[in-house]
Amino acid sequence: MNASPKQKKLISLSQFIIEEQLKIPHASGEFSALLSHLVYAAKIVGREVRKAGLLDDILGATDDTNVQGETQMKLDQYADNAFNQSLKICGHLCVLASEEHEEIIPIPNGYAMGKYTMSIDPLDGSSNIDTNVSIGTIFSIHQRLEPNSKEPGTEKDLLQKGSLQRCAGYIIYGSSTMLVLSTGKGVSGFTLDPSVGEFLLSHPNMQMPDKGDIYSANEGNAGYWSPEVQNYISHIKSIEGGKKPKTGRYIGSLVADFHRNLLKGGIFLYPNDTKSSKYPNGKLRLLYEAAPMAYIAEQAGGMAVTVKGERILDLDPTSLHQRTTLIIGSKKEVEEFLTFIPKN
Numbered sequence: 001m002n003a004s005p006k007q008k009k010l011i012s013l014s015q016f017i018i019e020e021q022l023k024i025p026h027a028s029g030e031f032s033a034l035l036s037h038l039v040y041a042a043k044i045v046g047r048e049v050r051k052a053g054l055l056d057d058i059l060g061a062t063d064d065t066n067v068q069g070e071t072q073m074k075l076d077q078y079a080d081n082a083f084n085q086s087l088k089i090c091g092h093l094c095v096l097a098s099e100e101h102e103e104i105i106p107i108p109n110g111y112a113m114g115k116y117t118m119s120i121d122p123l124d125g126s127s128n129i130d131t132n133v134s135i136g137t138i139f140s141i142h143q144r145l146e147p148n149s150k151e152p153g154t155e156k157d158l159l160q161k162g163s164l165q166r167c168a169g170y171i172i173y174g175s176s177t178m179l180v181l182s183t184g185k186g187v188s189g190f191t192l193d194p195s196v197g198e199f200l201l202s203h204p205n206m207q208m209p210d211k212g213d214i215y216s217a218n219e220g221n222a223g224y225w226s227p228e229v230q231n232y233i234s235h236i237k238s239i240e241g242g243k244k245p246k247t248g249r250y251i252g253s254l255v256a257d258f259h260r261n262l263l264k265g266g267i268f269l270y271p272n273d274t275k276s277s278k279y280p281n282g283k284l285r286l287l288y289e290a291a292p293m294a295y296i297a298e299q300a301g302g303m304a305v306t307v308k309g310e311r312i313l314d315l316d317p318t319s320l321h322q323r324t325t326l327i328i329g330s331k332k333e334v335e336e337f338l339t340f341i342p343k344n
Contacts, residue, residue, distance in 0.1 A: 013199040034092035041086040046177040079122035095153025115147040119288040125253025134174035136255025140292040141167040162291030162313035182299040208302040212265025215246045216257040224273040232340040267329035282325035303334035309341045
């Protein structure tokens with residue numbers, strides 16, 4: 001008789017966090033409780049994403065614009081409300097920042113002040129909502145500057161280098177809903193099992209391949225890129241000497257493009273538009289897009305830099321909605337990009 005297949009050991013996200021917490025002396029449990037509130041909101045948003053197309057109040061744009069000057073989609077607002085309502089009353093944050101809000105989001109009166117801060121993009125890639133393309137949520141967690149303080153957090157608590165993050169992660173709402181996060185000890189991926197309502201460890205110790213055949217960039221803007229970026233793109237597309245060109249894959253959702261390259265290897269580029277008066281320093285937001293993705297990339301063995309070659313995690317944020325360029329992906333691919341950048 002054939003032996004019965006061995007059942008894969010299933011570890012829930014909450015169990016995983018508890019076990020990791022036990023390895024840290026004097027851990028209080030605050031961090032795991034904070035993540036549980038984040039996960040609760042993610043499940044709610046994921047549920048609504050899967051209803052898109054069935055309900056009138058999910059798809060389509062609103063009449064509003066956010067602080068970035070971008071038209072808000074209906075699901076944008078829903079996701080923002082879901083995460084804000086769950087997180088600002090959880091008792092483990094002292095302040096919150098969101099892509100959808102110009103100012104910091106304070107903790108309401110009557111709720112405990114925690115020792116953590118969070119910056120969040122509630123729904124990345126929202127322009128893809130109506131076309132059933134993968135979208136996501138990106139978040140970044142820091143410890144406040146004075147951990148023992150019980151006073152409300154300030155903008156200064158949020159404006160910390162990416163290298164000081166205590167946790168960074170993203171949730172991708174695709175063919176499955178998946179949470180990818182790092183607490184500074186590698187990268188782990190958890191897939192939501194709808195039958196039990198739990199995120200289960202499906203991708204332990206995620207490592208980005210050193211090299212990859214995929215490049216991701218919006219080449220519609222190529223004419224506005226710097227000569228260095230244009231030269232790099234021409235190089236990786238070249239077939240001179242029988243060289244195989246890289247494959248272009250661009251979804252237009254940072255979470256989806258990054259997630260694919262994390263698994264398969266490759267490089268994602270979002271350079272600045274050299275003729276742009278609106279985004280002269282790039283379009284992606286440092287606090288809640290570039291920095292958390294850079295943290296995950298480095299923890300998985302990859303790299304993340306600006307078009308000038310600066311390490312993303314070393315950048316000092318000066319404002320909540322500061323923008324940056326982003327070159328991120330497999331270590332050897334980013335290193336090759338850097339050879340096209342003039343040395344200062």
